[in-house]
Amino acid sequence: MGVVQDVRGSRELVLNLTRREIKGKYKRTFLGQLWSLANPLAQMVIFTLVFSFILRVPPDVGDPSGLNIFALWLLCALLPWTFFTNTVNGGMGALVGNENLIKKVHFPRVALLAANSLSWMFTWSIEMVVLLVALLIVGSNALPFVPLVVVFMAVLSLFATGVALLLSIANVYFRDVQYLTGIVFQVWFYVTPILYPVAFVAEQLNKLPALFGRVSVLDLYLLNPMAQFAEVFRNLLYDNRLPELGTSLTVLAWGVGVFLVGYLVFKRHEKGLAEAL
Amino acid sequence: MTQAAVSVENVSKRFRIYHERNQTLKSAIMRRRRALYEDFWALDDVTFDIPEGRTFALVGDNGSGKSTLLKCMAQILYPTSGNIRTRGRVAALLEVGSGFHPELSGRDNVYLNGSILGMTKPEIDAKFDDIVGFSGVEQFIDQPVKNYSSGMYVRLGFSVAIHVDPEILLVDEVLAVGDAAFQEKRAEKFAEFRRDGRTVVVVSHSAPQLRQMADTAAWLVKGKLERVGDAKDVLEEYMDASHSGEVRIDAEGRVHHGSGAMSVDHVEVFGGGGPGSDVRNGQDMTVRVHYTAHEPVTDPVIGCAIEAVDGTYLWASNTFDHGPRLGRVTGSGVLDCRAPGIALAPGMYTVITSLTDSTTQHLYDQVRDSARFGVQSGAEKFWGGYVQTPSRWQVP
Numbered sequence: 002m003g004v005v006q007d008v009r010g011s012r013e014l015v016l017n018l019t020r021r022e023i024k025g026k027y028k029r030t031f032l033g034q035l036w037s038l039a040n041p042l043a044q045m046v047i048f049t050l051v052f053s054f055i056l057r058v059p060p061d062v063g064d065p066s067g068l069n070i071f072a073l074w075l076l077c078a079l080l081p082w083t084f085f086t087n088t089v090n091g092g093m094g095a096l097v098g099n100e101n102l103i104k105k106v107h108f109p110r111v112a113l114l115a116a117n118s119l120s121w122m123f124t125w126s127i128e129m130v131v132l133l134v135a136l137l138i139v140g141s142n143a144l145p146f147v148p149l150v151v152v153f154m155a156v157l158s159l160f161a162t163g164v165a166l167l168l169s170i171a172n173v174y175f176r177d178v179q180y181l182t183g184i185v186f187q188v189w190f191y192v193t194p195i196l197y198p199v200a201f202v203a204e205q206l207n208k209l210p211a212l213f214g215r216v217s218v219l220d221l222y223l224l225n226p227m228a229q230f231a232e233v234f235r236n237l238l239y240d241n242r243l244p245e246l247g248t249s250l251t252v253l254a255w256g257v258g259v260f261l262v263g264y265l266v267f268k269r270h271e272k273g274l275a276e277a278l
Numbered sequence: 279m280t281q282a283a284v285s286v287e288n289v290s291k292r293f294r295i296y297h298e299r300n301q302t303l304k305s306a307i308m309r310r311r312r313a314l315y316e317d318f319w320a321l322d323d324v325t326f327d328i329p330e331g332r333t334f335a336l337v338g339d340n341g342s343g344k345s346t347l348l349k350c351m352a353q354i355l356y357p358t359s360g361n362i363r364t365r366g367r368v369a370a371l372l373e374v375g376s377g378f379h380p381e382l383s384g385r386d387n388v389y390l391n392g393s394i395l396g397m398t399k400p401e402i403d404a405k406f407d408d409i410v411g412f413s414g415v416e417q418f419i420d421q422p423v424k425n426y427s428s429g430m431y432v433r434l435g436f437s438v439a440i441h442v443d444p445e446i447l448l449v450d451e452v453l454a455v456g457d458a459a460f461q462e463k464r465a466e467k468f469a470e471f472r473r474d475g476r477t478v479v480v481v482s483h484s485a486p487q488l489r490q491m492a493d494t495a496a497w498l499v500k501g502k503l504e505r506v507g508d509a510k511d512v513l514e515e516y517m518d519a520s521h522s523g524e525v526r527i528d529a530e531g532r533v534h535h536g537s538g539a540m541s542v543d544h545v546e547v548f549g550g551g552g553p554g555s556d557v558r559n560g561q562d563m564t565v566r567v568h569y570t571a572h573e574p575v576t577d578p579v580i581g582c583a584i585e586a587v588d589g590t591y592l593w594a595s596n597t598f599d600h601g602p603r604l605g606r607v608t609g610s611g612v613l614d615c616r617a618p619g620i621a622l623a624p625g626m627y628t629v630i631t632s633l634t635d636s637t638t639q640h641l642y643d644q645v646r647d648s649a650r651f652g653v654q655s656g657a658e659k660f661w662g663g664y665v666q667t668p669s670r671w672q673v674p
Contacts, residue, residue, distance in 0.1 A: 017393040020386070021379050028381040028422075105373040107353040108394050272356045275349070276293070 011109045018116030023123055037124045038131060041083055045072050048079070052196050061198045066141050066241040073139065076132050077239045078195040078231035081154075084125040085161045085227065086186050091117045092165025093172045093179050100278045110271050111264075114169060118162040122154070129154070136238060146237040153233050153249075156256035160226065163256075166263030170270045173277050193227045226255040281365060282327035283446050283477035284351060288360035291321040291346055291501075320346040321357070322501040328494070330365070331475040333468075335492035335509055337482065337516050343501040345450060348372070348481045352448050366445025366477075369395060373450075374435030380424035384415060384434060387423050391438045405441045412463065413437035433460055440467055446477045465491075489513050489589050510589070518646075532645050539575055540633045540642035543568040543610070545582070547629060547651040556654045559624055559666050565615040565649075567631055571607045577636035578604055580613055582648075586664055587626045598638055623666040624655045 027033045052058045053071035060074035068074070095113040096103065103110060129150070136143050143150075172178040194202060206219040223229070229252045236244040244252075270277075294315040320343045328334045338344040349355040351362055352370035377394045378387045388409055392402040402409075410419055413434040415426070423431060440447075468491060471478055482488055488495070488509070495512035497504045505512050518533065528534060534541060549555040550562040557563050565582050581596030595615055597604060604613075629651070632644035 013398050014393045014396075017390045021382060021390055024386070025379050025381050099377075101373075102377045102394065104354065105370075105376045106394055107368075107370065108396070275354045 011112045011115075014108060014112045015115045015119065018112055019119040019123070022116055022120035026120070034127070038128060041076065041080060041128055044079060044083070045076055048075055048196060058197055058201075061200070061235075061239075063141070063240045064242070066239065068136075068139065068141055068239055070139060073132070073136060073141075074235070074239050075196065076135075077235045078193075080125065080128050080132060081157055081230055081234050082190065082193065082195055082227060084121055084128075085157065085164075085230075086190075087124070088118050088121045088158070088161035089165045089168060089182065089186075090179075091121060092162070093168045093182065095165075096169045096173050096274060097176070097278070103278055104275050110274055111166075111267060114162065114166055114267070118158060118165065121161075122158055125154070132238070141239070142241045143238050146241060146243075149243070150234070150237050153230070153237070153252065156253055157230050159256040159260040160230075163259035163261070163263035166260075166267040170267055173270075173274060189225075189227065192222070193225055193231060195231055199223075199228070199232070226252070229255070281330050282363075283330040283332075283365050284328040284479065285363045286324055286326050286328075286347070286351075286360075287362070289321055289324045289347070289350060289357045289362060290319060290359045291343070291350060291355065292358040293318045293320055319501050321350070321498075323360070324498070324501070324503045325360075326496055326503060326506045328477060328479060330477055331472075332494045333472055333478045333480065333492045335480050335482070335488040335495040335513065336498065337488065337495060337513065338498035338504075341500070342498040344481045344498050347498070348448055348450055348479065351479065364446055367396070367443070368446045368448065369439060369442040369444035370448040371436070371439045371450065372448070374432050374439055376435070378423050378431065378435065381422050383421060384410075384419040384423055384426070388419075388434070388438055391435065392442075395439060395442050397442055401443075405443075409434075409437045409441050412441070412467075414460070429460075436464065440464075444476070446479065447471060448479045448481075450481045532647060534643050534645055536633070536641040536643040538643060539573050540569055540571045540578055540607070542631045542633060542643050542645045542648055543570055545629055545631050545645075545649040547649050557620070557622075557651055558654045559622060560619055560668070563617045563620045563622075565617075565629060567613050567615070568610070569613070569633060570610045574606055574608045575635065575642070576606050578607055578642065579634045579636060579638050580604070580615075581632050581634070581638075582615060583630045583632075584622070584627050585630065587628070590664065592622070592627070592664055596638075598636075620653070621665045621667045622653045623663055624653050625664075626650065626652050 023034075027036050030036060032039075049072045052075075053060070058071070060069060060071040062069050063074075092114050095117045096110070099113055102108075102113075133143060133147070168178055168182060202222060203219055206217065206222060209218045211217045229248050232248055233244040233252055236242055236248075295318050322343075324343075324347065336344045336348060346355060348370070349372070350357050351364065352368065352372065354370070354372070377391050379390065382390065388406065389399070389402055392409075393399070397405075410416055413430070413436070415430045415434050418426065418430065423434070426434070468478065472491075478491075480488060480492060492509040492513070494507070495509040495516075496506040497512050497516045505515060518535070545568070546553060546564075546566040547557060548564055548566070549557040553566070567580055567582065569580065571578070579596050579598040580601070581594065581598070583594035584592050586592055595601075595617070597613070601613075601615070627650065628647055629649040630644070630646050631648040633642040634640060635642065
């Protein structure tokens with residue numbers, strides 16, 4: 002597999018490109034990197050106000066942690082989701098935005114996507130640390146689970162990078178992709194149990210008859226990989242328990258699978274990029 | 279026999295020219311058929327070797343495929359068939375400063391650009407002072423590059439690229455950047471490359487510039503290799519062929535290019551003593567052009583240029599910049615170009631004479647070897663080179 006050599010050969014380049022992304026993002030702002038926290042905080046406040054205060058959506062009670070705070074429960078799933086969309090959106094623009102570079106310099110193009118993912122992973126890590134501190138303050142016992150959280154963050158990063166690799170190529174040929182993705186992400190956000198507990202959906206969907214055999218509508222609903230990721234992160238951080246083995250494996254399969262597919266597709270089209278752009 | 283630094287083997291490159299390209303998903307789905315396209319062969323079965331340690335010029339008119347070939351060598355484009363093998367580290371100077379981030383400082387951009395071009399951090403650390411020194415932007419190296427002048431931007435980009443230390447350097451018409459002082463530095467750097475036995479491949483359509491530096495050349499015409507060989511011969515042939523209009527050879531065996539509405543009859547060069555006298559360094563020189571207008575023309579421009587015997591372009595003058603408007607011209611005529619106190623060093627020179635229309639865009643006639651003359655030593659002794667001007671030494 003060429004992935005490892007690719008990464009090793011262009012490590013320096015990826016790191017420098019990542020630094021460019023991170024340093025360039027908040028240049029000339031007073032608050033600098035703090036702005037990366039502003040967005041999730043604002044979302045947290047808005048969603049908490051609307052869904053918890055006005056609509057009275059009860060969060061799942063942490064089992065066994067016993068936590069019952071909507072804002073934190075929300076963030077445990079919202080932060081991974083924001084990371085995912087940021088990475089994919091950024092990745093889609095990575096090739097088109099660096100057209101100049103691609104047409105004039107020979108270098109492994111994967112480095113652009115890798116740098117995009119790494120820069121968002123950096124941002125996300127800061128957010129997660131802040132979230133962790135908040136959880137610890139309110140009495141969550143999340144510390145022992147931190148190593149696993151890191152593992153699953155890596156898995157989600159693979160998944161997000163895989164999707165970004167696929168869509169970045171698609172976007173070179175059809176610029177529609179970026180606009181289409183914007184809409185898809187909105188729909189995807191609301192069909193993923195981020196703002197509401199899965200139990201709500203289960204209650205409604207279980208009223209429907211089974212589709213064929215033993216497969217219910219709920220099973221289909223849970224095919225959504227982001228729903229699985231959300232559950233894993235909530236289990237670890239909010240509930241303070243291990244996620245189910247099945248869920249963990251599904252998530253792992255999604256991450257590795259999508260990444261490999263994305264990587265292969267990218268490699269196949271890499272050579273034509275200078276021409277297609 | 280030295281090894282080939284770059285071998286180009288049966289390389290062809292096809293581009294698809296889409297008439298109605300499916301650029302949106304909608305059109306791709308709705309049309310339900312493949313987009314209409316035409317194949318365009320930018321390169322057609324090109325084969326040649328570039329020997330190690332040479333400065334190799336790749337010439338051709340616009341659209342001849344020379345830049346495509348260079349991009350194939352740089353692995354930015356990939357040949358449709360055939361292959362290119364390179365021996366050693368390749369660096370391409372296709373555009374300088376691509377990949378600079380405007381908000382980052384010059385320092386950060388040197389590291390960023392260096393790593394894009396394949397340098398490692400210790401390498402850049404070691405060369406950092408050289409890179410900055412060469413570019414001449416020391417004072418501003420910690421400023422964001424968006425505050426740089428375009429000249430500084432280009433100089434820094436060029437400086438990074440040239441310090442990659444490649445065995446093979448590919449250069450695309452970026453030679454004309456920067457002010458005179460920087461051009462000089464750059465020429466020095468290229469000379470150093472040649473001395474070190476590195477291979478340089480230059481693409482350009484400016485043949486005079488190439489003639490100074492290249493020793494081997496390939497000439498492409500519409501994607502096919504026309505000639506490859508000694509730079510002097512190939513470039514001469516390319517220059518002869520690339521002039522528009524018909525080519526005529528007159529009774530004296532001189533080659534004329536141009537539409538022929540006017541023609542250069544003969545050209546004399548003489549010194550201050552009138553026709554037939556010797557041209558002496560530091561004294562007056564006259565170039566007398568005899569011409570014939572075969573049909574009436576308005577405000578033609580007569581120009582002449584002087585080249586040294588090795589082909590170095592030294593001096594030029596024309597009536598557009600330095601002379602009177604000639605008005606309506608019919609039949610034969612004579613015009614003198616007088617140059618007082620010429621700086622040409624003693625030696626042999628040739629005169630290129632051309633006649634163009636008032637815009638200088640349309641060529642009536644050009645003769646490359648219209649006259650030859652020698653410059654005799656003036657009062658001063660001569661120490662070599664092309665130019666000789668008075669000088670004195672004194673304690674400041």
